[in-house]
Structures are given as C-alpha cells and as structure tokens.
Amino acid sequence: MRALIQRVAEAEVKVAGESIGSIGPGLLVLVCAMQGDPDDTPAKLAARVAKLRIFRDEADKMNRSVADIGGSVLVVSQFTLAADTRTGNRPGFSTAEAPARGEVLYLRFAQSLRDLGLPVATGRFGADMKVSLVNDGPVTIWMDSADRA
Template sequence: MRALIQRVTDAAVRVDGDVIGEIGKGLLILVCAMEGDDAATSKTLATKISKLRIFADDGGKMNKSLVDVGGAALIVSQFTLAADTSRGNRPGFSTAAKPDVGRTLYAQFVNDVSDLGIQTATGSFGADMAVSLTNDGPVTIWIDVLD
C-alpha cells in the first residue's frame, strides 16, 4: 500500500458540497491499495503511520506519534497515488488494485487505524471529493509498504 501523509491542524473532505469527514489536529492520510496488497499490508501501514514520531515534544523536536498527541486521522482513498509517469504525458494507473479490492483494503485500513485507538474520519471511496487542509509545518511524508 502507498500513503501520502500530511500533519495538519485541521482537514475536511466534502462530497457535493457537504462535509462528510473532518478532523482537528492529526494526519490527513491519502491512501492507495496497490496490486498484490492484502490485509497484512494494511495492518503494517496502519501500525507504521501510528508510530511515526512527527509531532513536536515539549522541546519542539519531532519526537511524538499520532497516538502520543491524541491526534485524529482523516483517511481518503486516492488511486492516483499509483500514477506511473515514466512514459508520455498521461499517467498510467495499472499498478493500483482493482476497484473491488481497493474498496475492501481501504475499509480494512480505516479499521486497522481505528483499532489502534486513533479517532478516524473518512472520505467516500470512488467519489469526487474536495479535500481541504491546513498543513502543519509543513510536514508531508510518502510511505510505501511492500509485502
């Protein structure tokens, strides 16, 4: 699985103008299931993200995790993270999981993050979404988990 995480002071996702998910302090997690991913891949990614020490401690050093600071996660499916731009000008997405597998793994990932005690909010798989955020830092990190 592949994720792009952004440390945020707030983030929200809208579908047809209506807010369907929002958080305060925490992480916006854009996630893509890749071909060959499974439930174990999802759990590995959720655990890795929950333990990343990217929040400031009392000394201002990035030394605390999402769990440590009691932050939330807004999790949005984004198959375009699988973009292959190595040839031509039109990205290819053939390495992304098929939609039915992607939907299942997205739901699994949301559950895996929630099971770690993290408050979660979500987008809507396959919907045309508008995502807004205030990137804190800015801190933006790309994560690939290969099983």
Template sequence: MRAVLQRVSEASVRVGGAVVGQIGPGLLILVCAMQDDTEAEADRLAAKIAKLRIFRDAEGRMNRSVRDVSAAALVVSQFTLAADTARGNRPGFSQAAPPEEGERLYLHFTEALRAQDVPCETGQFAADMQVGLVNDGPVTIWIDTREA
C-alpha cells in the same frame, strides 16, 4: 499500499458540497491499495503510521506520534498515488488495485488504524471529493509498504 501523510491543524472532505469527514489537529492520510496488496500490508501501514513520531514534543522536536498527542486521522482513498509517469505525459494507473479490492483494503486499513487507537474520519470511496487542509509544519511524508 502507498500513503501520503500530512500533519495538519485541520482537514476536511466534501462530497457534493456536504462535509463527509473532518478533523482538527492530526493527520490527513491519502491512501492507495496497489495490485496484490493484502490485509497484511494494510495492517503494517496502520501500525507504522500510528507509531510514526512526527508531532512536536515540549522542546519542539518531532518526537511524538499521532497516538501520543491524542490526535485523529482523516483517511481518504486516492488511487492516483499509483500513477506511473515513466512513459509519455498521461499517467497510467494499472498498478492500483481494482476498485472493489481497493475499497475493501481502504476500509480494512481504516479499521486497522482505529484498532491502533487512532480516531478516524473518512472520505467517500470513488467519489469526486474536495479535500481541504491546513498543513502543519509543513510535514508531508510518503510511505510505500513495499519499500518500508
């Protein structure tokens, strides 16, 4: 699985003008299930993110996790993280999991993150979403379970 994490002061997702998910301080997590991913990758990604020390401690150093600071996550599925831009000018997305499998793994990842004691809000799978955020730092980190 692939994920882009953004440490945020606040984030929200709208579908058709209605807010479907929002958080205050925490993480906006854009996530994509790739071909051949399993629940094991989703579980490993959730555990890694829950423990990743990217929040400030009392001295201002990035030394605390999302759990340590009692923050939340807004999890949004984003198949475009599977973009292959190696050839031509139109990205290919054939490495993304098929939609049904992608949704299943997206939901599994969200539940795995909740099991790590991280409160989660979500977007709406396969919807045209408008994501708003205030990036804190800015801090943006990319994780691929095949490389981590």
C-alpha cells in the same frame, strides 16, 4: 499500499458540497491499494502510520506520534498515488488495485487505525471529493508498504 501522510492543524473532506469527514490536529492520510497487496498490508501500514513520530515535543523536535498528541486521522482514498509517470505526459494507473478489492483494503486500513485507538474520519471511496487542509509545518511523508521487509 501507498500512503501520503500530512501533519495537519485541521482537514476536511466534502462530497457534493456536504462535509463527510473532518478532523482537528492530526494526520491526513491519502491512501492507495496496489495490485498484489497481501491481506495483512492495511494493518501493517496502519501500525506504521500510528507510530510515526512527526509531531513536536516540548523541545520542538519531531518526537511524538498522532496518538501521543491525542490527534485524529482523516483517511481518504486516492488511486492516483499509483501514477506511473515514467513515459509520456499522461500518467498510467494500471498498478492500482481493482476498485472492489481496493475499497476493501482502504476500509481495512481505516478500521486498523481505529483498532489502534485512534479517532478516524474517512472520505468516500470512488467519490469525487474535495479535500481541504491546513498543513502543519508543512510536514509531508511518503510511505510505501513495498519498501519495508
């Protein structure tokens, strides 16, 4: 799985003009299941995201996790994180997981964050979504489960 994590002051996702998920301070996580992701990948990635220390402490150092600050997480599926841009001008997405399994892994990721005690809002898998955010910092982190042993 791939995740693009943004520290936010607030974030919201809308479908057809209707707000379906919003958070205050916390993380916006854009996530993509990749072909070959094992069944345990969502829980492992969720644990890494939950422990990621990118929030400021009293010394103004990035030393606190989203749980430490009492923040929330907005999880939005984004298959375009699988983009292959090595050739040509049109990205390819053949390494993204098939939609049916991709949705299962996406939902498991969101549930794994909930199981860790985090408040989680979500987008709608496969929908045309409008995501708005106020990036805090800005702080943006890339994670790929394939990069970790």
